[in-house]
Amino acid sequence: MSLESLICVPVLLPLLAAGVKLAIGGRLRHLQAFISLGALCVTLAVSVVLLVAADRNGPLVTEIGGWAAPVGISLVADRLSTLVLVVSQAVTLCVMAYSVANAYDRQEHDAPMAIFHPAFLVMVAGVSDAFLSGDLFNLFVAFELLLSGSYVLLTFGGTESRIRAGATYTLMALASSMLFLIALAITYAATGTLSMAQLAVRFGGLPEQVKLLVELTLLLVFAIKAAIFPLSAWLPDSYPTAPAPATAVFAGLLTKVGVYSIIRLEALLFPGGPVAGLLMWVALATMLVGVLGAVAQTDMKRMISFTLVSHIGYMVFGVALSTVAGLAGAIFYVVHHITVQTTLFLVAGMIERRTGTTSVNRLGGLMKATPLIAVLFFVPAMNLSGIPPLSGFLGKLMLVQAGLGAGGWHAFTLVAGSLVTSLLTLYAVAKTWGKAFWRLPREDRVGTVVESEEATGEEPTVTTVALPAALPLSVTALVALGLTFTVLAGPLSGLAQRAAGELMARDPYISAVMGRQE
Amino acid sequence: MSISLLPFLACGALIAAGVTLLLERSLVRVLTGVIMLSNGVNLLIVTSAGDAGRPPFVGTAGMADPLPQAMVLTAIVITLGVTAFLLALVHRTWQLSGTDEVQDDTEDRRIRLRSRRGELSDAVRARRDAYRRLVAEQRAELAHLEAEQAERERLQEADLEQRISRVHTELEEWSRGLREEGVPEEELHRRLEEAGLRAEQAAMDNEERIEQLRKEHTRGREEQAARERDLRRRLKARQREARRQMRAAIREERERQALAQDPELEGED
Numbered sequence: 001m002s003l004e005s006l007i008c009v010p011v012l013l014p015l016l017a018a019g020v021k022l023a024i025g026g027r028l029r030h031l032q033a034f035i036s037l038g039a040l041c042v043t044l045a046v047s048v049v050l051l052v053a054a055d056r057n058g059p060l061v062t063e064i065g066g067w068a069a070p071v072g073i074s075l076v077a078d079r080l081s082t083l084v085l086v087v088s089q090a091v092t093l094c095v096m097a098y099s100v101a102n103a104y105d106r107q108e109h110d111a112p113m114a115i116f117h118p119a120f121l122v123m124v125a126g127v128s129d130a131f132l133s134g135d136l137f138n139l140f141v142a143f144e145l146l147l148s149g150s151y152v153l154l155t156f157g158g159t160e161s162r163i164r165a166g167a168t169y170t171l172m173a174l175a176s177s178m179l180f181l182i183a184l185a186i187t188y189a190a191t192g193t194l195s196m197a198q199l200a201v202r203f204g205g206l207p208e209q210v211k212l213l214v215e216l217t218l219l220l221v222f223a224i225k226a227a228i229f230p231l232s233a234w235l236p237d238s239y240p241t242a243p244a245p246a247t248a249v250f251a252g253l254l255t256k257v258g259v260y261s262i263i264r265l266e267a268l269l270f271p272g273g274p275v276a277g278l279l280m281w282v283a284l285a286t287m288l289v290g291v292l293g294a295v296a297q298t299d300m301k302r303m304i305s306f307t308l309v310s311h312i313g314y315m316v317f318g319v320a321l322s323t324v325a326g327l328a329g330a331i332f333y334v335v336h337h338i339t340v341q342t343t344l345f346l347v348a349g350m351i352e353r354r355t356g357t358t359s360v361n362r363l364g365g366l367m368k369a370t371p372l373i374a375v376l377f378f379v380p381a382m383n384l385s386g387i388p389p390l391s392g393f394l395g396k397l398m399l400v401q402a403g404l405g406a407g408g409w410h411a412f413t414l415v416a417g418s419l420v421t422s423l424l425t426l427y428a429v430a431k432t433w434g435k436a437f438w439r440l441p442r443e444d445r446v447g448t449v450v451e452s453e454e455a456t457g458e459e460p461t462v463t464t465v466a467l468p469a470a471l472p473l474s475v476t477a478l479v480a481l482g483l484t485f486t487v488l489a490g491p492l493s494g495l496a497q498r499a500a501g502e503l504m505a506r507d508p509y510i511s512a513v514m515g516r517q518e
Numbered sequence: 519m520s521i522s523l524l525p526f527l528a529c530g531a532l533i534a535a536g537v538t539l540l541l542e543r544s545l546v547r548v549l550t551g552v553i554m555l556s557n558g559v560n561l562l563i564v565t566s567a568g569d570a571g572r573p574p575f576v577g578t579a580g581m582a583d584p585l586p587q588a589m590v591l592t593a594i595v596i597t598l599g600v601t602a603f604l605l606a607l608v609h610r611t612w613q614l615s616g617t618d619e620v621q622d623d624t625e626d627r628r629i630r631l632r633s634r635r636g637e638l639s640d641a642v643r644a645r646r647d648a649y650r651r652l653v654a655e656q657r658a659e660l661a662h663l664e665a666e667q668a669e670r671e672r673l674q675e676a677d678l679e680q681r682i683s684r685v686h687t688e689l690e691e692w693s694r695g696l697r698e699e700g701v702p703e704e705e706l707h708r709r710l711e712e713a714g715l716r717a718e719q720a721a722m723d724n725e726e727r728i729e730q731l732r733k734e735h736t737r738g739r740e741e742q743a744a745r746e747r748d749l750r751r752r753l754k755a756r757q758r759e760a761r762r763q764m765r766a767a768i769r770e771e772r773e774r775q776a777l778a779q780d781p782e783l784e785g786e787d
Contacts, residue, residue: 071585137589144596151603160614166607167545167620174552174600175540181559181593182533188586189566237623 003053004062007075009046010085010128013039018121033100036117040096043128044089051082055495059502059512061134070198074513076134079499080331084260085131087335088253091342092124094478095252098346099245101470102353115152116243123149123249130257134513136187136194139261140180143225147173150254153246154238161241169238176224183217190214197513200268200506215270222265226258228316229286232309236293239308240301244349247301251308252342256334259315266319267327267503279320280410287313287421294428300348300358303432307384307425308341314421317414318399321406327500329398332493336383336391336485343380343478347373350471351436363436374437376475381433383482385426391485396422398493525565532558545608545618552604556597563590635768642764649753656749660742667735674731678724685717 017039021032054060059078066072077085099116126146133139151173155166188194190210191202203211220231227235235255239247266275290310297303315337318330350373351366352358367374383390396418403415485492502508532554539551567586612618622630689710696706 137592141592141596144600148599148603151600155607155610158610158614163607163610163614164621164623167611168623170600170604170607171540171548171552174604177596177600178536178555178559181556182562184589185559185563185566185586188563188589192583194585194589237625 003049004060006046006050007060007062007077007132008064010043010089011075011125011132013043013046014121014125014128018118018125021118021121032117036096036100036121037093039121040089040093040124043124044086044093047082047086047089050077051079051086053077054079054082055498058508061512070193070195070514073138074134074195074197075129075132075138076196076509076513077132078509078512079495079502080260080263081131083331083495083499084256084334084338085128087338088127088131088256089124090481091252091338091478092120092127092249094474094481095245095249095342095346096120097474097477098248098349098471099243101468101474102245102349116156119149119152119156120246120249121149122146123153125149127253127257131260134196136184136196136199140177140184143180143257144177146254146257147177150246150250154242154250156243156246165238165241168234172224172234172238176221179217179224180221183214183221186217187214195513196264196268197510200510201514203269211270212274215265215273215275218265218269219262219275222258222261223282224258226255226262226312226316227309228258228282228312229289229309230282232286232290232312235309236302236305239305240299244346244352248342248345248349251305251345252338255308255312256338259312259319259330259334262316263319263327263330263503266322268506268509271504271506272322276320276322277410279316280414283313283316283320284414284417285313286310286316287417291421291424291428295424295431297428298359298361300351300360300363300432300436301345303360303428304341304344304348307428310421310425311337311341311384314396314399314418317418318402320414321402321411323402323406324497324500324504325402325405326399327503328493328496329395329402331496331499332391332398333395335492335496336395336482339478339482339485340380340383340392343475343482344377344384346475346478347377347380350376350475353471360432360435364439365437367437372472376472376479377437378433379479380482381429383486385429386422387426389486391482391489394486394489394493398496525561529558529562529565532561543619545604545611545620548620549601549604549608553597553601556593556601560590560593560597563593631771634771638764638767642760645760646757649757653750653753656746660746663742664739667738671731671735675728678728682717682721682724685720689713689717 017035021035024032024035050060054077059076061077062075064073064075096117099120103116123146126142126144126149129142129145130139133142151166151170154169155162184194187199190206191199193199193202203214224231224234239250242250266273266279287310290306290308290313294303294306294310297306311333314333315330318326318328318333320326321329348358351363354370354373355363355366357363379390383392386392386396399418400415403411403418536551536553536555536558539547540555542548542551563586567583608618611620615621692713693706693710696709701709
């Protein structure tokens with residue numbers, strides 16, 4: 001079995017596991033958990049192997065169905081795709097562990113659990129497919145795959161607020177899918193191919209206007225997925241209502257799939273186009289508008305959702321610079337942000353599980369009540385706002401250096417904007433921390449208790465529900481992953497640099513895919 | 519190759535209708551919009567394959583491009599699945615709320631609340647301004663009345679003085695006439711004394727009248743001031759009442775908002 005055939009594993013294995021779990025149904029809980037976790041472990045291991053191979057030998061390509069590259073669908077594993085694949089698989093594994101732990105002691109959630117895991121796995125398969133896809137139409141299919149999984153997860157349980165949020169989310173996603181199809185039709189009519197490598201070659205011979213039309217349409221689609229400012233209003237509206245593990249994966253992965261697609265689009269298909277200037281302003285607006293929204297929120301989940309929108313701006317900033325350093329910064333930031341954002345949403349979920357609320361106006365004294373959760377919140381929160389030794393700081397530093405290196409007043413404005421955003425993020429996070437964790441507990445600040453066994457009720461303390469031990473364990477693993485990026489920042493940023501170099505060179509990718517033809 | 523315009527027009531019409539329906543609030547219409555939109559887009563993909571009417575598989579030279587057809591098939595299948603999901607969503611919405619309209623979200627409601635609060639305080643401010651204007655007008659009128667009163671008094675005093683001086687001159691003329699007639703000095707003095715007494719009497723009467731007028735005037739001013747004080751007190755009471763009502767309304771609105779918000783914001787896990 002050659003290394004190339006391993007590329008389909010991250011796509012096929014989760015799909016297969018989802019099918020098996022649907023067949024099993026609600027029975028055999030232990031087997032269910034084993035299958036989900038096992039499948040994700042295997043895909044993680046395969047992704048690591050692919051990353052090492054792609055870093056050593058250049059892009060790996062496999063052709064699905066045996067059709068040659070421009071006609072058939074190819075899966076391509078280069079440095080960028082395998083890097084984000086490894087991080088996304090590690091994160092989904094932790095989230096899966098969290099949701100398994102979350103559900104185990106709740107007998108009444110039996111029936112929906114039969115749906116939750118398959119939907120989750122289908123979504124993971126879609127995410128992997130989107131990262132590995134070497135073909136625009138396959139990218140569309142990957143989007144649909146991950147979206148259909150996310151529709152189910154977002155409306156999980158069918159409560160009124162989730163159905164309301166689901167309607168917004170589904171329609172938004174559908175509209176962007178239709179736009180994607182229109183873009184594909186235009187592209188095919190103009191070039192006669194949808195294979196990215198061949199497109200990269202053929203776009204060179206097209207008139208500027210046609211190129212710009214295709215680029216802007218595709219950019220619009222990916223910007224909706226990535227929640228970039230004028231198109232970001234759907235995200236804080238729909239994410240916070242979903243169950244915690246689902247929101248965590250959405251926040252960590254689905255928006256990053258959009259960012260990943262923008263990186264591919266800008267670096268591979270349209271290098272050095274006129275859109276970079278536009279992207280800079282969009283990045284600035286995304287950063288500032290998002291973080292101002294975060295400052296205004298009183299609900300923890302909504303606050304984190306707004307910081308998510310805001311920090312997407314950093315990655316777009318890196319892409320807009322269109323230099324190797326900028327792209328490397330963006331890639332490093334994607335890796336860091338997937339982990340941190342997911343962790344924060346999971347911690348918010350833990351807080352909600354323990355106290356019954358995430359509204360900071362009703363929380364208080366969590367520092368004393370649950371020091372473990374306090375630590376688990378504090379580390380990624382500081383990481384997000386870019387406090388020095390952590391990877392968030394390093395990512396921002398790479399971007400700022402790239403911005404200063406690129407020069408020009410556009411880039412300087414962006415650098416200033418990114419610093420302001422970082423400061424405001426710290427303010428928003430510190431506000432939440434001060435209210436929910438440091439403030440003294442009081443009768444009316446205590447979260448309403450869901451079937452609390454240990455509520456003494458005598459003195460005003462925070463009454464909470466005990467958590468299953470595996471829950472904080474999975475989150476701790478994620479926090480540790482985030483800290484690993486800090487410790488291994490040197491090799492990681494080296495890898496990001498190499499990935500960015502490979503992207504900007506374009507040749508390795510194109511020749512790896514097209515080379516098979518001869 | 520010549521391009522037929524008809525498929526493009528059909529695409530445009532379908533997509534336009536779909537987008538229009540997509541902007542509706544009713545989810546059933548939105549669903550119809552999605553279906554039309556996807557049909558329009560699928561037609562666009564088929565059109566992008568080139569001329570119609572060529573065989574899909576046979577031969578090589580005049581063969582139609584099979585790739586867009588494969589893509590359209592995939593797209594149709596995906597749209598089918600999503601449409602089914604959307605239909606379930608519509609049904610569930612109808613089950614839960616009895617309508618199929620998309621409700622406003624929390625942020626919308628908050629913004630509306632804020633604007634309503636702004637409108638309320640604007641109204642209060644406008645009412646307060648109107649009261650102030652009223653008070654100012656009444657004060658101006660009062661000042662005007664006072665000035666008129668003072669003017670009238672001044673005129674009366676001047677009139678009196680004129681009359682007194684006229685009496686004096688008459689007196690002098692009269693005594694001169696008498697002297698010329700050769701009336702003895704004693705007689706003259708006696709008559710003069712009499713006349714002086716009469717004049718003094720008249721002057722005293724005048725003084726009394728002035729005093730009386732002054733008193734009346736001060737009484738009138740006091741009454742005016744009392745009326746003004748009363749008016750101001752009433753105005754203040756009314757303002758206080760209005761402010762109290764506004765606060766109560768805002769508080770009530772906030773509570774309603776909090777009640778409406780909580781289940782929304784706390785998605786149960």
